[in-house]
Amino acid sequence: MQETRLDTARIRAARRVIDPIFLDTPLYRCEALEPALGCTVSIKLETANPVRSFKARGTEVVANLLADSGSRAAVCASAGNLGQALAWSGRGRGIDVTVVASRFATVTKLDRIRALGARLELVDGDHEMARERAAAIAQYDGIRLVEDSLDIETCEGAATIGLELMETAPAFDTVLIALGGGALATGVGHVVKTLAPEAEVICIQPLGAPAMTHSWRQRRVVTTDSTNTIADGVAGRYPIPAVLSDLLLVADDAVLVQESSIIAGMRLLLTHAGLVVEPSAALGIAAILEDPDRFAGRHVVTIVCGSNVDVDAYHRWVGAAPIHRS
Known part of the structure; x- marks a missing residue:
C-alpha cells in the first residue's frame, strides 16, 4: 500500500x-x-x-498533546459528536473548549456539549458555516483549532x-x-x-x-x-x-x-x-x-x-x- x-x-x-x-x-x-x-x-x-x-478516541489524542504543550484552550466546529468528545477530553485536562455548531443541530447533542462544560456558539447556517466561524475564533483568540479529519x-x-x-x-x-x-x-x-x-x-x-x-x-x-x-x-x-x-x-x-x-x-x-x-x-x-x-x-x-x-x-x-x- x-x-x-x-x-x-x-x-x-x-x-x-x-x-x-x-x-x-x-x-x-x-x-x-x-x-x-x-x-x-x-x-x-x-x-x-x-x-x-467514537470521536473521543481522536480528541483524547488531541487534548493530550495540548496539555503536554501547555495549551489551555481549543475550538472546533461540530455537528454534535466531536463537540461532546472534545468537551469531555478537554474538561479532564483543564482545557477550555469552545464548540461552534449549527443551531439546527440535534438538540440532545447541543445539550450534552453544554453539560460537559464547553462554551457553545450557534450559527444560523450549516456545518460548513460553523467551520468558518470556528476558524475565525481560533485566529482571533490565538488558540488551537481542532479540525476533524484534517488533524x-x-x-x-x-x-x-x-x-x-x-x-x-x-x-x-x-x-x-x-x-x-x-x-x-x-x-x-x-x-x-x-x-x-x-x-x-x-x-x-x-x-x-x-x-x-x-x-x-x-x-x-x-x-x-x-x-x-x-x-x-x-x-x-x-x-x-x-x-x-x-x-x-x-x-x-x-x-x-x-x-x-x-x-x-x-x-x-x-x-x-x-x-x-x-x-x-x-x-x-x-x-x-x-x-x-x-x-x-x-x-x-x-x-x-x-x-x-x-x-x-x-x-x-x-x-x-x-x-x-x-
Whole structure:
C-alpha cells in the first residue's frame, strides 16, 4: 500500500494516551441480524462510552498533546459528536473548549456539549458555516483549532478501532465504515489495509450528502451546494484534499444509500440487536440492505459509530412503519 498521512506506530502509541474507557469497545457477532441481511454480521459498538460515539478516541489524542504543550484552550466546529468528545477530553485536562455548531443541530447533542462544560456558539447556517466561524475564533483568540479529519490525531485516534478489529475479530471479509469528513474511514482503513490487505474496506454515505463519495469516485475534490439527510454526522459539503488522498489509498469502494434504507437499518438494529443508534451508525446496515447479493455469504463487520439521537426524531423515523420480525 502507498503511504497515507497515518503512521501505524503512532496509532499504537495513541492507545496509551486514550482513556481506557474509550478503548476495547464491544465486538461481537450479531446472529439475530443475519436472517434479515443474508450474511454473517459482526458489530463494533462505538457507542458504549461517556460521549456515545467514537470521536473521543481522536480528541483524547488531541487534548493530550495540548496539555503536554501547555495549551489551555481549543475550538472546533461540530455537528454534535466531536463537540461532546472534545468537551469531555478537554474538561479532564483543564482545557477550555469552545464548540461552534449549527443551531439546527440535534438538540440532545447541543445539550450534552453544554453539560460537559464547553462554551457553545450557534450559527444560523450549516456545518460548513460553523467551520468558518470556528476558524475565525481560533485566529482571533490565538488558540488551537481542532479540525476533524484534517488533524491527523483525529484520524489516528479513530484508527485504534482498526487495531482492535485486527486483534480480536475472527477473520472477516469486509468492513463497512460511515463516511463523513473521513477520519473514521481513513483511520480504520489504513490499519485494515496495512495488516489485512485482502479485507475489503467499503465506505458509505447518504445520497443526500454525497460529496466525499463523488470525490472518491472522481479522484478529485467535488463539493455540493447543500445536503439533505437525517444523518447529520456525515453531512459535509467540502471534502478536505489531504483526507481524500488518504481515502483513495485505503478504500476499495464508496457507496451511497437512500434515506429509507438508513431508517430501515436503524429499525433492524433496534429490533434485532437492541441498539438505539443515530442515522450515521446505520449506514453499514443500509448498504447491505440495498445490495444483499454483494454481501451474501461474507463475514461483514459494521462499525456502529454513534448513538446521540433526538428522541422525538428517532420515534418519528423508527416508529413510522411497523417492525417486521424475521
